[in-house]
Amino acid sequence: MAPSGTVADPPPSSATDSFNSGATAENDIRPFFVLHKASSGNLQAKSTGTVKSKRRIESPSPSKFAKKSEPESVEEEDNDYFSTLRLKVFDTVWSKIEKTIENVLRDSNSKVFSGIHDWIRESFESIRSSGALSLSEAVRSYPVLTQASSKQLFTALVLTRNLEMVDDLLTFEELHLRLKSQGCHVAKLSSMDFSAKNGVGGCLRGLLRQFVMPTIDVADVTILASWYRENKNHENPVVIIVDDTERCCGSVLSDLILILSEWAIKVPIFIIMGVSTAHDAPRKILSMNALQRLCASKFTLSSPAERMDAVLEAVFLKPCSGFTVSHKVALFMRSYFLCQDGTLTSFVRTLKIACLQHFSLEPLSIMLEHFCQDDSNQLSDEGTGLLTEATMKHAFDLPSVTRNKITRSTYEMLPQFLLDLQRMPNPWSIVVLCIYEAGKFDKLRLLDIFCETLDPEARYLKYFSPSATVNSQSHISGRNSVIRQLLRKLRDLSPSQLSSLLKSWEKLTAEFSEINDKVMELHPFMRSVEAAGQRQGLPSSPKKHASRSHSKLEKELKAMTDKVAAVIEFMLREYMKPVESVPFNEILCFKNVDKLQSALLGDPRGRIQSDLLESHSILHCMCCSQRGTTTLLPSMHDTSILYTLAQEHADVINLHDWYQSFKTILVPRSSKAKPKSKTASKSKKRKDRCEEPPEPPAEALVQARFCRAVMELQIAGLIRMPSKRRPDFVQRVAFGS
Amino acid sequence: MPPREDSSKVARRSTRFSSSSAAVENPEPNESHPPTIDDLTFGGESFPLDALLSDFPGRRSQILDLIRLMGPLDSPTLPVIVYGDASTGKTSLVLQVLRHLNRPFVYSSCRACYNPRVLFESILNQLLLHSKSSSNGYSSAKRCDKPSDFVNLLRQSLGNVMETLDSRSNGKPVGKMVYLVVDHLDLIKEWDKGAVILQFLFNLYSLLKMPQLGVILISGLPPDVYYSNMGYTDPIPLYFPEYSEDDLRQIFLKNQTNRKLYSAFLDVVLRPFSRVTRRVDELSTTFSSLFRKYCEPLDDLGVSPNEDLKRRLYSHLKPLLAPCLNEIFRVSSRSHDDERRQKKASYSSENREEVGVLDFHMSTSAKFLLIAAFLASRNPATLDASMFDSTGGMDNRKRKRKASEKSMEKKEIAEQEAVMKGPGSFPLERLLAIFQCIASVGDTSFGEEEEEEEGEATGYDREKTNLMSDILLQVSSLCDANLIIKSGSCPLEGTSRYRSMVSEDLALKVGKSLSFPLAKYLYRR
Known part of the structure; x- marks a missing residue:
C-alpha cells in the first residue's frame, strides 16, 4: 500500500474538469502552479492530507448542484455541510477498508516470515555449535584457517513474483521489523546503496550506519567485527535485507558478498535478497566467485494475483465497509491490473480514487456511515433524518429507483429498502x-x-x-x-x-x-x-x-x-442478484467508470500543452476575451506565448528566430521603446493592467523573460535544451496534445 | 590439529633451514582486551614443520621455498610475491608458515580494504596495536591517506614495535622482524590510481630502508602484469600451480571420519569434477552436498564399503552428477528440505517441464514490451518492415529456400558472429513501434485461438487507447528488473539505446502466456 500522500494526489484532469463550468477558484490555475509555485504547492500538499482532498471534493460539487437544483442560499449552506460530512464519512469508510487490506496483507506474509525466522535460527545455531572464537581471533584481520566451506554465506532468496517492486517495499519493511523484534540485528539496504559510483564503501557505510552508529569516518568491515564482539551482540545473528536485488549494481553486490564471506565465521551474516523475477536472477548479476559463496534457500511470497484475491474477498465479499463498485468499474480495475500496472498498490490506489469520487459525486453516500458500523439497526431513523428535501428528491430520481417504479408515494418504505440494501x-x-x-x-x-x-x-x-x-x-x-x-x-x-x-x-x-x-x-x-x-x-x-x-x-x-x-x-x-439490480444501490455502488479512468490515467503533459495553448479560456482575462483568441498579446503569459510560437516550428527551433518573434510580440514595432520603469513591468501577470497600453520592456528584461520561459518549458518537459553539436537549436520533445 | 607423525627426514630439513622451528615453546595467548605484541604472532601451540607439510598436500616445495626465502630468525628478507590461481592455498599457506616460524606479522586483504586509506590504516592499526571499539568511536589509530604519510607513519610504528620486541624478555624468540602480508594484490589494479599504489607497494621495501620489515605480496595474477620499468627490485616470485588430482584427493581425504567411504566417493566424483574445476572451495561445497546424497542409502556411516555397495551407491548418485557439473549456484527450497531443485537449463527433462509457466507476474503490456524488446534485439532492423507489414512476417520462408553451398557457409559465419556480438541494441523508437505492431496483432488475430484468452483480449482492447500513457514507465521498470538494459548512447544521435537481456526461453514463455506466436516473428539465419 502506498502512503496516503501519493494515493490522494489530485490527478490534473480532475481539477480541470471544473474549468469549463465557470468556477474560477484560485486552485483552478493549477497547471500554472506546476510551473510557478511548485515548491509551495507541494509543501501544502504534503502537510495536510485532508486539506487537499477537501479541495478536490468541494470543487466539483458546487457546479453539479448548480445544474441540479435551484440556486438557493439555504441549499448552498446545506451543500457545504453535507460535503464536509461526506468527507468525514469517506475518512471512516476508507480507513476501514485500508485497515482491512493491511490485515489481509500481513496475514498473507506471516507464514513466509516465520519460515525465514526459523531458517535464521537454525542456521545460526549450526554456526554457533561449530565452535566459538575467542575475542582476539574474532577481530583480527586474517582469515580463520579452516575449511573452505566456512566461507559460505547463508542467503535467503525471497521471490516476490512480481516485476514491479512497489508492493514489496512494505513487505520487506515488515520483515525488517519482525526480525528485529525477534532479536536479530537487521539492516536494510536498497539498490541505492549499491551504486557503482560509491562502490563497496558506500554499502558498507550504509550497513555500519544502521548497525553501529551514524557517524563513521571510514567504513571498514573490521568495525563490524569489533562491534559484533561488544555488549553481547554476538548472541544474535546479523541479517542484511536487500530488497531489490535486480536493481543493484552487480559488481558492488558481489564485492560486498566476497568481503562478508571472508568474515563469515567471525560475524555470522544472513543475507535476505528480494528477487522479483526468476530465482536465478542472482546468477545474472553476481560474479561467479560471489555466487559460489552463497548458500541459498528459497522462500516464495504469495503472488500478486493471490493477494489480490484475498484483498477482494476481505473488502467486497466479507462484511467490511459497504462500499462496492459496479460491474464496469470492476472490469476496468481488473483490466488495469492485468494489462497496465499489475501491482496491488495501484489497485488500492484505484480503489481509493473510486471511493473518493463516489463520495464527492453521490450526495446519498453519507448513509454509508451506517453500513460501516457493525450494529445494523441504527440506520432507519438517523439515516433518513439526515436527508433534506433536495437529497430526497435526488434519491427518488436515481435510475435504479425509477427503473423499479418506486415513487415518492412509497416514501415510508424507504427505510425498508435501505435495510434490504444493507442486508443485500x-x-x-x-x-x-x-x-x-x-x-x-x-x-x-x-x-x-x-x-x-x-x-x-x-x-x-x-x-x-x-x-x-x-x-x-x-x-x-x-x-x-x-x-x-x-x-x-x-x-x-x-x-x-x-x-x-x-x-x-x-x-x-x-x-x-x-x-x-x-x-x-x-x-x-x-x-x-x-x-x-x-x-x-x-x-x-x-x-x-x-x-x-x-x-x-x-x-x-x-x-x-x-x-x-x-x-x-x-x-x-x-x-x-448483482448489486446494481437492487433499488437504491447508488448509495453503495460507484459506477462512473469514465471519471475513474480519467483520474487514473491523467495525461499531465497533454494537459499542460493544451492549457498553455489556450490559457485565456482558463484565465478569463479581459484582454484576451475582448480581442479574440487567436492573436498573441503581450499581456499573455510568457511561457504561453513562447509555446504558441513554438508550434510554428518543426522539431528543432532556432533560438534566435524564436527570440525575435517573442520580442516582436512583447515590443510591438509601432510603438517606440521607452526603456524606463523596469519595476512596473516586472510583474508577470498583468491582466489587471492590460487596459492601458503597457510600456514595452527593456531588451535585457525581454531576454531574461525569454530565458525563464524557455526554462519553464524545459521543466514541463516540452522542449530539450540545445545540445553541444547544435548550440543554436532547441529540440521540441512533445508534439500535438 | 592434524596428527603429528615423526618424519625424520622432515625434521632434519627443518633444522637445516630454520633454527627456530623445533625448539620453541609457546606461552598462552594473551586474552586481555587491549591487544599486545603477542597478537602480531599467531600464538597458540607450536606448529612443527611436518604438521605443516601434511596440512598442505602437494605444496611441499612451496612451503620449503617460502621458509628458505624468509630465512632464519632476524635475517632481512627481500620482498616475495606469491602468486597462483584462486583457491590454491596461497593465503593459508603463507599464514601457516608464519605460524610455524612464529614470526610477528601484519595481514591486510585488499578485498576488505577497498581503498588505499583503509588499507594503510588497517596496517597501521595492527602495528600500533590499536583495536576499534565503541570507546574510541571505531576510529583508526592514525589518519592516513597518502603513500608518503604512510611511509613515515609506518617507520614510526615499526620503531615502536621493534622497541617492544626488544624489551620482551619472556617467551620464545620471535626475532626483530615484522612481516607485512598484503593479500589479493590484483584487486588494487581496479582502484582508481591503483597503478600508483601498486608501484608504491612494490617499492615499499626500498623506500622504507628498514630491513626489519619483510614484505609478502599475495596475488592471483602473475607478477609480470604489475611490472613497469620503474627501477625497483622485482620481488622474488613463488608460483603456486593448480593442484593435481592426487593432491585434491589427499586434501579432501584429510579431515574425513570414514576415509574408506569417502575415498570410494572420491573415486566416483573427483575425476569428472577435476576436469571442470580444480578450485578447492568450489569442489568442497559441491562435494559436501553430493556426499550427503551419496550417503543417503546408508544407515551406518562408519561402514567400509565393498564393491557391491560402491556400485549401488554410484548408481544412486549417478543422475545427480551431470547437473552438478555445470552448477555453482544452488537454490534449495525451504519448504521441502530434502528435495533440492537444480536449476540448470542443461538438464533437459526438467527444463521442458519449466517451459510454459512464467513464475512471476507481469502486466500484459509489460509482456508485450518484453517481446518487442526481444524481437528488436534479435532481428536486424532492416527486416522490421517486412515482418510487421500486412502479411505478418510470413515472407521469411522465401528467404530460406535459396540456400547454396556458399550461402550456407556465409550463414554459418554470420551465426558465429551473432553469437559473439550478443543481442543487438535498438533505439527506444524502434521498441515502441514494434510494441505497437505486436500489441495490435495480439489483439486481433490470436484472440480466437484460445477460449480463455478471449476475455483477456477484449479487456485489453478496451484499454488500448490509454495504453501509451504509462508505457515509458513499463520500460523503466523492465530496465530496473534487468530484463532490458540501457546500453551506451549512440555516438551519432546522442540518444540512449536499449538491449534486451532475456533468454529465448523466457521470451517464449512470455509469448506463450500471451498466446503470441513469437517463433513466427523470429528471424533465423
Missing part, C-alpha cells in the same frame, strides 16, 4: 464465495469470478431464470464465461475434492439457512460416494470385482457432481 450483499457474497471455493480446484481467480458475478446483464442469469429457453443458447453465449467453465470442470473433481468442497460450503453458508439446507442435503450422497470409493480402494479385491465397483463409483460420482451442479445453479438462480 450477504447472500450474494456467500454465493460468490461458494463459487470461488469450487473454482479453486480449477485455479480460477476470484478477480474473474467477482467481475463476472457483478454483471447485472450476465448471460447465465437469463439462462438460469425459468423463463429462458434451454441449453441451445448456452453453447454460444457462455463460451468464455467463468461460471460455465466452472460447471464444466466440476465433473473432473475427485471424491476427496468434492467432500472438501462440501465442507467449505457448509462453513460459508452457515449463517444463511436457505442455502445451507441445500448443501446439507448433499451430505448423504457424499457419504455414499465415499463408501463406494472405499470399497474400491480395498486392495484384496480381485480384478473383475474392482472394475465393477469402479464403475459403481463413477456412477455415484456422476450423480454427486450433478447434484452439486444443481445446487450451484440453484444458488445462482435464486440469490445471484
Whole structure:
C-alpha cells in the first residue's frame, strides 16, 4: 500500500474538469502552479492530507448542484455541510477498508516470515555449535584457517513474483521489523546503496550506519567485527535485507558478498535478497566467485494475483465497509491490473480514487456511515433524518429507483429498502464465495469470478431464470464465461475434492439457512460416494470385482457432481442478484467508470500543452476575451506565448528566430521603446493592467523573460535544451496534445 | 590439529633451514582486551614443520621455498610475491608458515580494504596495536591517506614495535622482524590510481630502508602484469600451480571420519569434477552436498564399503552428477528440505517441464514490451518492415529456400558472429513501434485461438487507447528488473539505446502466456 500522500494526489484532469463550468477558484490555475509555485504547492500538499482532498471534493460539487437544483442560499449552506460530512464519512469508510487490506496483507506474509525466522535460527545455531572464537581471533584481520566451506554465506532468496517492486517495499519493511523484534540485528539496504559510483564503501557505510552508529569516518568491515564482539551482540545473528536485488549494481553486490564471506565465521551474516523475477536472477548479476559463496534457500511470497484475491474477498465479499463498485468499474480495475500496472498498490490506489469520487459525486453516500458500523439497526431513523428535501428528491430520481417504479408515494418504505440494501450483499457474497471455493480446484481467480458475478446483464442469469429457453443458447453465449467453465470442470473433481468442497460450503453458508439446507442435503450422497470409493480402494479385491465397483463409483460420482451442479445453479438462480439490480444501490455502488479512468490515467503533459495553448479560456482575462483568441498579446503569459510560437516550428527551433518573434510580440514595432520603469513591468501577470497600453520592456528584461520561459518549458518537459553539436537549436520533445 | 607423525627426514630439513622451528615453546595467548605484541604472532601451540607439510598436500616445495626465502630468525628478507590461481592455498599457506616460524606479522586483504586509506590504516592499526571499539568511536589509530604519510607513519610504528620486541624478555624468540602480508594484490589494479599504489607497494621495501620489515605480496595474477620499468627490485616470485588430482584427493581425504567411504566417493566424483574445476572451495561445497546424497542409502556411516555397495551407491548418485557439473549456484527450497531443485537449463527433462509457466507476474503490456524488446534485439532492423507489414512476417520462408553451398557457409559465419556480438541494441523508437505492431496483432488475430484468452483480449482492447500513457514507465521498470538494459548512447544521435537481456526461453514463455506466436516473428539465419 502506498502512503496516503501519493494515493490522494489530485490527478490534473480532475481539477480541470471544473474549468469549463465557470468556477474560477484560485486552485483552478493549477497547471500554472506546476510551473510557478511548485515548491509551495507541494509543501501544502504534503502537510495536510485532508486539506487537499477537501479541495478536490468541494470543487466539483458546487457546479453539479448548480445544474441540479435551484440556486438557493439555504441549499448552498446545506451543500457545504453535507460535503464536509461526506468527507468525514469517506475518512471512516476508507480507513476501514485500508485497515482491512493491511490485515489481509500481513496475514498473507506471516507464514513466509516465520519460515525465514526459523531458517535464521537454525542456521545460526549450526554456526554457533561449530565452535566459538575467542575475542582476539574474532577481530583480527586474517582469515580463520579452516575449511573452505566456512566461507559460505547463508542467503535467503525471497521471490516476490512480481516485476514491479512497489508492493514489496512494505513487505520487506515488515520483515525488517519482525526480525528485529525477534532479536536479530537487521539492516536494510536498497539498490541505492549499491551504486557503482560509491562502490563497496558506500554499502558498507550504509550497513555500519544502521548497525553501529551514524557517524563513521571510514567504513571498514573490521568495525563490524569489533562491534559484533561488544555488549553481547554476538548472541544474535546479523541479517542484511536487500530488497531489490535486480536493481543493484552487480559488481558492488558481489564485492560486498566476497568481503562478508571472508568474515563469515567471525560475524555470522544472513543475507535476505528480494528477487522479483526468476530465482536465478542472482546468477545474472553476481560474479561467479560471489555466487559460489552463497548458500541459498528459497522462500516464495504469495503472488500478486493471490493477494489480490484475498484483498477482494476481505473488502467486497466479507462484511467490511459497504462500499462496492459496479460491474464496469470492476472490469476496468481488473483490466488495469492485468494489462497496465499489475501491482496491488495501484489497485488500492484505484480503489481509493473510486471511493473518493463516489463520495464527492453521490450526495446519498453519507448513509454509508451506517453500513460501516457493525450494529445494523441504527440506520432507519438517523439515516433518513439526515436527508433534506433536495437529497430526497435526488434519491427518488436515481435510475435504479425509477427503473423499479418506486415513487415518492412509497416514501415510508424507504427505510425498508435501505435495510434490504444493507442486508443485500450477504447472500450474494456467500454465493460468490461458494463459487470461488469450487473454482479453486480449477485455479480460477476470484478477480474473474467477482467481475463476472457483478454483471447485472450476465448471460447465465437469463439462462438460469425459468423463463429462458434451454441449453441451445448456452453453447454460444457462455463460451468464455467463468461460471460455465466452472460447471464444466466440476465433473473432473475427485471424491476427496468434492467432500472438501462440501465442507467449505457448509462453513460459508452457515449463517444463511436457505442455502445451507441445500448443501446439507448433499451430505448423504457424499457419504455414499465415499463408501463406494472405499470399497474400491480395498486392495484384496480381485480384478473383475474392482472394475465393477469402479464403475459403481463413477456412477455415484456422476450423480454427486450433478447434484452439486444443481445446487450451484440453484444458488445462482435464486440469490445471484448483482448489486446494481437492487433499488437504491447508488448509495453503495460507484459506477462512473469514465471519471475513474480519467483520474487514473491523467495525461499531465497533454494537459499542460493544451492549457498553455489556450490559457485565456482558463484565465478569463479581459484582454484576451475582448480581442479574440487567436492573436498573441503581450499581456499573455510568457511561457504561453513562447509555446504558441513554438508550434510554428518543426522539431528543432532556432533560438534566435524564436527570440525575435517573442520580442516582436512583447515590443510591438509601432510603438517606440521607452526603456524606463523596469519595476512596473516586472510583474508577470498583468491582466489587471492590460487596459492601458503597457510600456514595452527593456531588451535585457525581454531576454531574461525569454530565458525563464524557455526554462519553464524545459521543466514541463516540452522542449530539450540545445545540445553541444547544435548550440543554436532547441529540440521540441512533445508534439500535438 | 592434524596428527603429528615423526618424519625424520622432515625434521632434519627443518633444522637445516630454520633454527627456530623445533625448539620453541609457546606461552598462552594473551586474552586481555587491549591487544599486545603477542597478537602480531599467531600464538597458540607450536606448529612443527611436518604438521605443516601434511596440512598442505602437494605444496611441499612451496612451503620449503617460502621458509628458505624468509630465512632464519632476524635475517632481512627481500620482498616475495606469491602468486597462483584462486583457491590454491596461497593465503593459508603463507599464514601457516608464519605460524610455524612464529614470526610477528601484519595481514591486510585488499578485498576488505577497498581503498588505499583503509588499507594503510588497517596496517597501521595492527602495528600500533590499536583495536576499534565503541570507546574510541571505531576510529583508526592514525589518519592516513597518502603513500608518503604512510611511509613515515609506518617507520614510526615499526620503531615502536621493534622497541617492544626488544624489551620482551619472556617467551620464545620471535626475532626483530615484522612481516607485512598484503593479500589479493590484483584487486588494487581496479582502484582508481591503483597503478600508483601498486608501484608504491612494490617499492615499499626500498623506500622504507628498514630491513626489519619483510614484505609478502599475495596475488592471483602473475607478477609480470604489475611490472613497469620503474627501477625497483622485482620481488622474488613463488608460483603456486593448480593442484593435481592426487593432491585434491589427499586434501579432501584429510579431515574425513570414514576415509574408506569417502575415498570410494572420491573415486566416483573427483575425476569428472577435476576436469571442470580444480578450485578447492568450489569442489568442497559441491562435494559436501553430493556426499550427503551419496550417503543417503546408508544407515551406518562408519561402514567400509565393498564393491557391491560402491556400485549401488554410484548408481544412486549417478543422475545427480551431470547437473552438478555445470552448477555453482544452488537454490534449495525451504519448504521441502530434502528435495533440492537444480536449476540448470542443461538438464533437459526438467527444463521442458519449466517451459510454459512464467513464475512471476507481469502486466500484459509489460509482456508485450518484453517481446518487442526481444524481437528488436534479435532481428536486424532492416527486416522490421517486412515482418510487421500486412502479411505478418510470413515472407521469411522465401528467404530460406535459396540456400547454396556458399550461402550456407556465409550463414554459418554470420551465426558465429551473432553469437559473439550478443543481442543487438535498438533505439527506444524502434521498441515502441514494434510494441505497437505486436500489441495490435495480439489483439486481433490470436484472440480466437484460445477460449480463455478471449476475455483477456477484449479487456485489453478496451484499454488500448490509454495504453501509451504509462508505457515509458513499463520500460523503466523492465530496465530496473534487468530484463532490458540501457546500453551506451549512440555516438551519432546522442540518444540512449536499449538491449534486451532475456533468454529465448523466457521470451517464449512470455509469448506463450500471451498466446503470441513469437517463433513466427523470429528471424533465423
